[in-house]
Amino acid sequence: MADKHRGTCFCGSVEVEATSAPLEMGYCHCASCRHYSGAPLSPYLLWRAEDVTVTKGADLLGRFNKTGMSDRQHCIRCGGHVLTSHPGMGLTDVRPPVLPGVAFEPTVHLNYAEAVLPIRDGLAKLKDFPAHAGGSGETVPE
Ligand SMILES: [Zn+2]
Ligand SMILES: [Zn+2]
Numbered sequence: 001m002a003d004k005h006r007g008t009c010f011c012g013s014v015e016v017e018a019t020s021a022p023l024e025m026g027y028c029h030c031a032s033c034r035h036y037s038g039a040p041l042s043p044y045l046l047w048r049a050e051d052v053t054v055t056k057g058a059d060l061l062g063r064f065n066k067t068g069m070s071d072r073q074h075c076i077r078c079g080g081h082v083l084t085s086h087p088g089m090g091l092t093d094v095r096p097p098v099l100p101g102v103a104f105e106p107t108v109h110l111n112y113a114e115a116v117l118p119i120r121d122g123l124a125k126l127k128d129f130p131a132h133a134g135g136s137g138e139t140v141p142e
Contacts, residue, residue, distance in 0.1 A: 009078055014075045027109050027119070031114050044084075045094045045142050053122060062075070109124065
């Protein structure tokens with residue numbers, strides 16, 4: 001039986017369901033994520049796109065795709081971030097608070113070369129993205 005996780009945006013208008021387990025959990029430090037979220041880093045749960053479904057309020061999702069890689073989606077009622085789909089990769093990031101039943105256990109920091117807030121948690125710090133995702137796969141010091 002597959003795991004099912006459900007949750008909502010900040011106001012509850014948009015409902016999301018995810019099945020199975022995230023492929024990866026971590027933080028992105030890139031300038032785009034920081035600027036979009038207003039935070040010094042951006043936590044994510046990464047899933048196969050087909051494992052994430054918006055079950056209510058899909059018509060309330062505002063979308064913005066600045067680079068063509070990341071279709072960032074938020075609730076137009078409350079402004080809360082919901083998810084970011086990466087159509088070219090078949091992947092979807094969900095903001096961890098949207099799926100509170102998933103224990104957030106990050107394993108990696110992405111785009112740490114752009115970090116403005118150093119995090120000394122002993123986890124891998126990738127310069128950009130993993131090699132399997134088209135990045136350099138290089139690590140940088142904390
Ligand atoms: Zn909302
Ligand atoms: Zn980012």
